[in-house]
Amino acid sequence: MKHKFISKRYWKDQSTPMGQVDELAKKFNDVIDLSLGDPDLTTHELIINNSMRDAKLGHTKYTDFRGDPELRNEILKFYKEEYNLSFKDEEVFIAASGCLGMYLALEAILDDGDEVIIQAPYFTPYTQQVELARGIPIPLNTYENEDFQINIERLESLITERTKALIINSPSNPTGNTLSMETLKGISNIAIKYDLLVISDDIYTSFSFKEPFVPIVSIDGMKERTIIINSFSKNFTMTGWRIGNIIAPDFIIKTIQQINENVVFTAPSISQRGAIYALRNRKTVQPDMISEYKNRVYYAAERINKIPNMSVLDPKGTFYLFVNIKKTGLNSVDASDVILKEAHVLTIPGIAFGECGEGYVRIACTVGVEKLNEAFDRIEKMNIFKI
CATH class of the missing domain: 3.40.640.10 (Type I PLP-dependent aspartate aminotransferase-like (Major domain))
Incomplete structure (x- = not known):
């Protein structure tokens, strides 16, 4: 933003697709948010309870x-x-x-x-x-x-x-x-x-x-x-x-x-x-959480690789999948945009992660398998993901 009271270092807009997800998520009331890596699970109660006790002490x-x-x-x-x-x-x-x-x-x-x-x-x-x-x-x-x-x-x-x-x-x-x-x-x-x-x-x-x-x-x-x-x-x-x-x-x-x-x-x-x-x-506190995310990411990868014009490597780590959408003919911003508009599923364009991320969208498996199933059911009905 160009303004006399703003440092000139920040006059050039430095916003990214990653930073725009909050507003995008509000576009529809039934959005399935697979954008940011903020888990749907809450902190284990053992951690919460002991921290509360220590605060009181x-x-x-x-x-x-x-x-x-x-x-x-x-x-x-x-x-x-x-x-x-x-x-x-x-x-x-x-x-x-x-x-x-x-x-x-x-x-x-x-x-x-x-x-x-x-x-x-x-x-x-x-x-x-x-x-x-x-x-x-x-x-x-x-x-x-x-x-x-x-x-x-x-x-x-x-x-x-x-x-x-x-x-x-x-x-x-x-x-x-x-x-x-x-x-x-x-x-x-x-x-x-x-x-x-x-x-x-x-x-x-x-x-x-x-x-x-x-x-x-x-x-x-x-x-x-x-x-x-x-x-x-x-x-x-x-x-x-x-x-x-x-x-x-x-x-x-x-x-x-x-x-x-x-x-x-x-x-x-x-x-x-x-x-x-x-x-x-x-x-x-970790085993059940790790098992849950592993189950989600493997399920999501299996679903993705069954959808035409989408593919992903076998998961190795994290709860993210970097999904190849090059066969759609769309760039990552347009692909992410159309997935939101037509399927009401929020992803992050790959270009947000550097130029070599073009041709991909990132999904975060931060919702359960039931929600992931619904998200991919919606996506596979889209015209760009049909043969």
Whole structure:
């Protein structure tokens, strides 16, 4: 919006199809919303009840600047128990969401004009977060015919003297893909060769359906050059709690802490208590949730692959499906628009996730199988999805 009281940096409209979904969802009173990744399930009552109790006991004040020490300890225990990885307490920071964690990390490491290579299709905020930190986003396209794996030669071709970091996301939003061990080792070799940081967005690790999740930080030589961004939003259905964490070398964490003191001071104390109980009781609160989303995403993929002019790869992770609609002859914005207008099903155009997302729409399986069934019943009646 151009206005004398608005910074000139924001005069150019930066709205995206992702940011328009709220208004689109209001167009019809029977919309089935498969757009944003906000689960229909609520946070497990064990987490809610214990957090409420702690609030009543006085956990309503600022916490330590790096986060509640009890939560930091639970995170250290989690990584040791799940991945046999050891970190120091000074390498852990609690952030008010994974999104804020990503921005804080970028702000801490980037000088003006530094380049950040971003695995694409990508989570929409990445590019603007890099720009907010005065960096330059460089998309690294991945493709369906390559199983959405990062091509190591393509990665290396994008590196310049200004390249500072690479952002990866596995399991991936929006593709639902997971990076193979071969790919992770290739990325690690490049990071070491060119002395780059890798920012690993690990917020869907519980939803790795084909193979167990492997943190890139576990590969030799990567601990000193990896920044882990994590969140409780998806792994524990705690989107509204806005709580996440960062694991990184201690000098990066110290810088992040200093920046955060001027942004939100500390993460919400009650949300941090919720995160403690989430981690401590993960074997109780997660299995049913993970099973439910796996069932949904596999059902949705089966339905999609039976509809003419639609296809999708077998699900590997997350609760998203990146649906190929190229045979319709429509671009992703027009396809998403006609699906909304004719079927009253809300999706996200693939172009929202980078130029290599063109020809796709993303669906989030954040409604139950019964609703998914209704959505696909509506879609398969559309003319563009008939032979």
